[in-house]
Amino acid sequence: MQESTIVSWLSQMDVPEDAFRYVVADIFKCARDMVNGVYKNQRDLSIRVVLSVTRASEDETDDDDDDNHEEEDGDEENNGLIPAAKSCIEELEVVKVEKVEECAICLNDVIIGVAMPCLSHTFHMKCIRRWLNRGNSCPLCRIQLPTRTSK
Structure with missing residues (x-):
């Protein structure tokens, strides 16, 4: 997965741009941890990302x-x-x-x-x-x- 794909999804979900780098970094860290951990030998990884965007009315x-x-x-x-x-x-x-x-x-x-x-x-x-x-x-x-x- 490429960073540009994740950023595109975040844009479509109205996530504030200044939060993109933090969300992308967390997603990649999670994926790295999975690859280096119990999912080391699996070809496909499934990650569920739950975001809560809170905005002032x-x-x-x-x-x-x-x-x-x-x-x-x-x-x-x-x-x-x-x-x-x-x-x-x-x-x-x-x-x-x-x-x-x-x-x-x-x-x-x-x-x-x-x-x-x-x-x-x-x-x-x-x-x-x-x-x-x-x-x-x-x-x-x-x-x-x-x-x-x-x-």
């Missing part, structure tokens, strides 16, 4: 709605928090977690997540986007990101 990523909501409700609704700059949220790097961690926001395992600028904490993209659209700090260490109002 339009309601969760529509910043215009968040801005309008904040204006209507004032600081009481957002507890005085200031959202992170949209550019900072978009620049967060997608990473493969070496040792499976728990997302501190939703408490589910993170395998491919988003690294915060503090470089110590990783979250699901959906979770951290929602968080940063409300406040501009890392949920765990509170390192601050630029805000929508800062220059």
Whole structure:
């Protein structure tokens, strides 16, 4: 099997492009382990790959709605928090977690997540986007990101 074939399938399944290399690497590692292990003498290998693509819904990523909501409700609704700059949220790097961690926001395992600028904490993209659209700090260490109002 060639990498281009797997990438083509991932594209058709709407897997984010920045996750391709991690998924392809895991598939090839699994195949290598099978060939070098108990399936060493078999000509055909069967691999089942199960992917779960999680995306934020339009309601969760529509910043215009968040801005309008904040204006209507004032600081009481957002507890005085200031959202992170949209550019900072978009620049967060997608990473493969070496040792499976728990997302501190939703408490589910993170395998491919988003690294915060503090470089110590990783979250699901959906979770951290929602968080940063409300406040501009890392949920765990509170390192601050630029805000929508800062220059």
